[in-house]
Amino acid sequence: MADRVLRFGVIGLSRGFDLTRPTLARDPRVRLVAAADLRPEARAAFTAEFGAPAYDSAEALCADPEVEVVYIATPHQTHAALATLAARHGRHILLEKPMALDLAACRAIAAAAEAAGVQLVVGPSHxxxxxxxxxxxxxxxxxxxxxxxxxxxxxxxxxxxxxxxxxxxxxxxxxxxxxxxxxxxxxxxxxxxxxxxxxxxxxxxxxxxxxxxxxxxxxxxxxxxxxxxxxxxxxxxxxxxxxxxxxxxxxxxxxxxxxxxxxxxxxxxxxxxxxxxxxxxxxxxxxxxxxxxxxxxxxxxxxxxxxxxxxxxxxxxxxxxxxxxxxxxxxxATRHAVIDEVWDAVVGGRPPLHDGAWGAENLAVCxxxxxxxxxxxxxxxxxxxxxx
Ligand SMILES: NC(=O)c1ccc[n+]([C@@H]2O[C@H](COP(=O)([O-])OP(=O)(O)OC[C@H]3O[C@@H](n4cnc5c(N)ncnc54)[C@H](O)[C@@H]3O)[C@@H](O)[C@H]2O)c1
Incomplete structure (x- = not known):
């Protein structure tokens, strides 16, 4: 298991990503292999920092065979479409909070992950x-x-x-x-x-x-x-x-x-x-x-x-x-516990605490x-x- 790393692709390179970036960059269990963003300057910065491709579309990122886990850090209203896209491509998903804006979207995300047999972790969050x-x-x-x-x-x-x-x-x-x-x-x-x-x-x-x-x-x-x-x-x-x-x-x-x-x-x-x-x-x-x-x-x-x-x-x-x-x-670096949960789910096969049902219930309370x-x-x- 020593050589095992999680190959992450990131969709959305802004504030949410920037807060998680130190952990993604430092954690030996993670390699950042690709990103996607609508902003050219963000793509250029990612490629300069990580020596990895940055696409102008989420579709291209999800289709990249190097990508194993997709970290979705785009605005809330995009979460449902992008998470189901990632699931359709068979990628595991780390999805920023809130999971979505309504419970039907949460259910659709969880169902897409289950149908594709991929892990879904909703986070980081406190x-x-x-x-x-x-x-x-x-x-x-x-x-x-x-x-x-x-x-x-x-x-x-x-x-x-x-x-x-x-x-x-x-x-x-x-x-x-x-x-x-x-x-x-x-x-x-x-x-x-x-x-x-x-x-x-x-x-x-x-x-x-x-x-x-x-x-x-x-x-x-x-x-x-x-x-x-x-x-x-x-x-x-x-x-x-x-x-x-x-x-x-x-x-x-x-x-x-x-x-x-x-x-x-x-x-x-x-x-x-x-x-x-x-x-x-x-x-x-x-x-x-x-x-x-x-x-x-x-x-x-x-x-x-x-x-x-x-x-x-x-x-x-x-x-x-x-x-x-x-x-x-x-x-x-903070947020190692997020990687722990993704690692345990993807590599260890242990169901995450912050799964789709958990994320949906957080949203339900909101x-x-x-x-x-x-x-x-x-x-x-x-x-x-x-x-x-
Ligand atoms: N967990 C935390 O501590 C934390 C902190 C900040 C933000 N967030 C979450 O991160 C998400 C993003 O928030 P933000 O403040 O970084 O937003 P932001 O507006 O600063 O950045 C969003 C980024 O996503 C890109 N983007 C938008 N749609 C895209 C698409 N379809 N494909 C590719 N790229 C796309 C934009 O170009 C931009 O760079 C939100 O859901 C927010 O709740 C979480």
Whole structure:
């Protein structure tokens, strides 16, 4: 098995790819053998960096016999068509979150992967973060018992990063519920380990210049009686990285004295030009070494016999009589757990946790958040017809 590598082809060379790129480039189990993007400068940068072909169409990438796993990192609305294309070509699939924009598309993707006999992993997302895995490993054990109540709080500047028009249009998959709640839901589902039964939520659309959800609060009830409260604001004021020792979401150090940068950059700027200038191939590729693990803000799990707080450096454990920490040293590059899942599935034949059904259920909870806010009532997940 020593010579075995996964031959990855990437569709979509921008922000999502750039965040995963350090792991794909460093992990000895991965070789980047091809890419596809609509932007010539991204293709040129990929070929220069990896010495591999970059196509102007996803079809050409999927047809390249060198490609074994297709990593799809294009905008949400393209996921269903590109994932089914990859499956038709017999390629394994790593599909960015959210899996798709509706549950019918999720089902079509999962069915295409199953029919083709290929593995499907939905990620990266913060449910893969090592502190989440470490805490999930403690939940349910003798010391802590089952998770009863999870509190997750994330405040960012998400809404003021340069966006494509559809990212500011909820009807086309815009707003923080599709792009960000999917992370928080992934984290709390992994920690509780039971299906979500119902959701009650409110959403906030507070900036008329960016008329999509920028904030939400949601109460999730799980089978078995556990609950989770999720709070998110992307309005670029308070920042929960302050609670994480100024380690940012990607595990990189942040300067606590910098405040409001995203909003200032955007003010008066040509937004598409600003976005293009920061994309892979136009800007210097992101390179800062992590000082900790990726995270998605404050997460505290109250279990039957103890509490677990997730940090970028591991897990703080609080029992009735003592407290201690589970230290997880900073990784050389984040997101190795994503490769672990793809490797285990493709090489080891072990079904991934973040499979099509998992990705669909994450999306179902997000759709329930939107529907609960719109209809001002609790939404049972069963109403959304997610489960097979
Ligand atoms: N997991 C994470 O932490 C994370 C972070 C950022 C983005 N993402 C996800 O990655 C996806 C892309 O987001 P982004 O912010 O990088 O978008 P983006 O707009 O910055 O980039 C999209 C890229 O895809 C290319 N593209 C679009 N359609 C294509 C097609 N049909 N064939 C080939 N290339 C195509 C574009 O040219 C562009 O380079 C989204 O689903 C998003 O949710 C995930």
């Amino acid at each position: 449910g893969f973060d090592p502190p989440v895995a470490a805490a999930a490993g403690l939940v349910g054990g003798a010391a802590f018992g089952a998770a009863r109540m999870v509190t997750a709080v994330t405040f960012t500047d998400f809404l003021y990063r340069p966006r494509r028009p559809e990212e500011l249009d909820s009807a086309r998959g815009g707003g923080v519920v599709f792009s960000q709640a999917v992370h928080q839901v992934d984290v709390v589902r992994r920690l509780v380990g039971r299906p979500v039964r119902s959701v009650r939520a409110a959403t906030g659309v507070w900036d008329t210049a960016r008329p999509t959800e920028g904030a939400y609060q949601a109460f999730l009830a799980f089978d078995g009686g556990a609950s989770a409260s999720l709070t998110y604001s992307g309005y670029g004021r308070y920042d929960t990285d302050a609670l994480m020792g100024w380690t940012g979401e990607t595990g990189a150090a942040r300067d606590p004295d910098v405040h409001g940068l995203a909003r200032r950059r955007l003010a008066g700027a040509d937004e598409p030009a600003l976005k293009a200038a920061r994309a892979y191939g136009a800007a210097a590729a992101s390179a800062s070494a992590p000082v900790g693990h990726e995270h998605f803000g404050f997460v505290l799990v109250a279990c039957e016999r103890g509490d677990l707080r997730l940090t970028p450096h591991g897990v703080e454990a609080y029992g009735p009589d003592s407290r201690w920490t589970v230290d997880l040293p900073p990784p050389a 759709l329930a958040i939107l529907r609960s806010a719109a209809e001002d009532r609790e939404i049972a997940i069963a109403e959304l017809e997610t489960r097979p």
